[in-house]
Amino acid sequence: MLQRALGHTGLSVSRLGLGTAMWGTQVDEHEARDLLGTYVDAGGTLVDTAVMYGAGASEELLGRLMGEVGREQLVVASKGGFRAGPDGPVRDTSRRTLLQNLDTSLERLRTDHVDLWQVHVWSDAAPVEETMAALDQAVTSGRARYVGVCNYAGWQLAQAATWQRAIPGRVPLASTQEEYSLLNRDLEREVLPAARSTGLGVLPYSPLGGGVLTGKYRTGTPAHSRGAGRLSASVDRYLDDHGRAVVEGVARAADGLGWTPLQVALVWVRDRPGVTAPIVGARTATQLKDVLGVEGLTLPPEIVAALDDVSGD
Template sequence: MEQRQLGGSGLWVSRLGLGTMNWGKDTGEEEAAHQVATFLDAGGTFVDTADIYAGGDSERILGRLLHTVARREDLVIGTKAGHSPQAYRPQDTSRRHLLAALDASLSRLGTEHVDLWQVHVYDPDTPTEETLAALDTAVASGRVRYVGVGNVTAWQFTKYATWQRAVTGRTPVISVGTEYSLVNRRVETDLLPAVADAGAGLLAWSPLGRGVLTGKYRDGRPDGSRGAAEDMAAFVEPYFDERSRRIVESVCTAARGLGVSAHAVALSWVRDQPYVASTPVGARTAPQLEELLASEALILPREIRDALDDASADAVGPVLA
């Protein structure tokens, strides 16, 4: 699998990442082990997790697998912090919370450091300089190698990146995690230019448009799908509109013409967009992951990419909360 430089830093990541949000919830440890083995066999390196995934179980499972199916040095581990269990304060990027969360993540992962530590959300109640000072402290202590941010607007990212570039010796923000797909191209309007200007890289999550770009919702909501699940239906709902349906049909038409799956087309489109360093993909089973990894061999012809660009030109997606 192709490895890409992340944000002009010394860190390189596989252009398809292994997402672990399902681990500990829909995916058990044995199945997760099969996924890691499959991912490594395909040449993957970047594994994406977070302290809130399955209440920390995603990190715990990954930590145990570092002693069985994977070696620590074979993986680039990225995790996140910033969500808070406190109802009065759902986002907390204070020094107190972040550094405590990092220590907890390292304990669950069973490792002395993470390669990429990301501020998961923007916290309007904590001064930016305090949040970023915590990142500098984490890197200086050796517990973190590189830092990034996620789920931010363009002005929020620019504030982070500019602050860190203002003084020599501060840790640069090298990545931004954001939703990006053919049914949600909002990133292109303002965040992408900001990322380009700062020399950072995109970690593009939900490249399959929360599942709708696979085509599985063309005739309804299949049992067992996110769109049919009580706790996830609202997450998928924004992409059940007429515009998204037109885009899905365009993807399916392209897939038939190329003799590949719809998800391979959608995933390849995102993967090869400018400034995308890695595209984390999540699967419940190893066979599902194998299908997603098969897209690694697909390079969309220019005329098909252009047609998909035209079909999805107005796909701004839901507004970032």
């Protein structure tokens, strides 16, 4: 798999990342082992998790499996920014909580450092300078090699990135992780320009729109799909008239190219200007092999223009 630099850094990652949000809950250890092995065998390096995924089950499972493929082969990314509350996780980007999250992640992952550590969400629980100071401390202490943010609005991203570059000695941000697909192009308005101007790589998550762009919901909701379970809200929002038009456009492009809709939708995101690596969350090795099949594919410019048109506001 081809590698790309993560923003203006010396860190290279594969141009498709492996997401583990379902590991330990919807993906058991046997399936996770197959996923990780298949991904690494294909040349994949970037594996993304978070302290809150599966209440810690994702990191624990990844930590058990990393030794089997070789920790040195992986670019391990995790995230912090939550603490336990009486009604579930609470956003908290204070230095205390963030560094506690990091130590918890390292223990679960059975490693002394993560390659990319990210603030999972923006929060008003702490000023941006305190949040960024936690990232500085993570790097200077050797517990993280690079740092980034997730789910920041354009102005938030610009503020954080500019703050880190304002004074020598602060650790510059490497990346931002945001939702991005043919069904959700919101980040193009402000986030992508902010990332481009501050030298950050972009790691899109949900590049297939919760699976909607694969075409699986064109004639109904499959029994064991995300749309039929507790994550149905992430799918339902794309099953409107606009979403159906986009899916039909993707299907027509796939038919014309002899590709699958998955391949069309994923290659579109992967090759957008400013994107470093979409994060894909396959549940089985069979699904992942379909995803990895896009490696040698490139969309013709006229198809890209048609998809841009049908998916635009």
